[in-house]
Amino acid sequence: MNHPVVSVKVYAAVFGALLALTITTVAVSKLELGEFNFIAARTIAVLKGTLVVMFFMDVRRATSMTKLFVGAGLFWLAILLVFLLSDYLTRGRPCTGCEL
């Protein structure tokens, strides 16, 4: 209502980028990259998510208040994951292949 209507071209470009990134993530997963496979998959997912949030959900043109709430949500998610993993990733490794 407050914003000019975005042209179909912009949405189509984002749509194309999302499909291209999907193909990329599948292609990269076929390569033998060790732990980098996981990192690459996560990075591409974050990239795709950002495209959807910014363009399809129009956060790039949202009010500062909405942006603050979105940011706070991600910050709290980071707290959840960082504190969870700072515990689990620093515990003793279980013996793989042993009886549980």
Next chain:
Amino acid sequence: MADSETIVAPQPPDLQHQFDDSAQQLESSTLGMWVFLVTEVMFFGGMFGSYTVYRDLYPEAFASTSHFMNLTIGVINTGVLICSSFTMVLAVRSAQLGQKKAIIAFLVLTLLLGCVFLTLKGVEYHEKWVEHHIPGPGFQYADARYAHQAQILFFLYFAMTGMHAIHMIVGAGLLTVLIVMAARNRFSAAWYTPVEMIGLCWHFVDIIWIFLFPLLYLIGHTR
């Protein structure tokens, strides 16, 4: 009295009395929807967290399960959901332009794509049933070393994709309501807030899948 002489400007029909103007009303709706979506981020965040912990504990077992995931359906479903997000955004755009027929057409298309996704998900769940990959007493796994650990992954698989599918089903219901509202001429270029808000929901569900897909289908594909 000065008050009685005040000329009251005609109010837009969909403006609730507690708001100054339509822009403020839309802002409040958007903010409210985002607050809800943030609670959803936290909800799914817990499951992503437990996935990450167990993947770290049992990397080999988790990697071995991706051979039993139907990658073809996973890729198709990712494409289907991205298409549905695209049609959803076009529905919102049509609403902004007040094009009633286009709103309905794009919403129906979005709903159909959502149904395609759920149908394919159902096919996948059936496969898991046939292969005894549903956690519980009937669970069987080809590699006996990882039977117990793989069961944890399949439990997470069903919890995460199941919650995602429930969100899709709710989303499909909301889309149906929107289609009926649009057909009854409830939306105009001046007021189309429900289309935009449910659009936000729909895109959010798409984002959840964007993160689920590589974790469940692509990890350890080369191992």
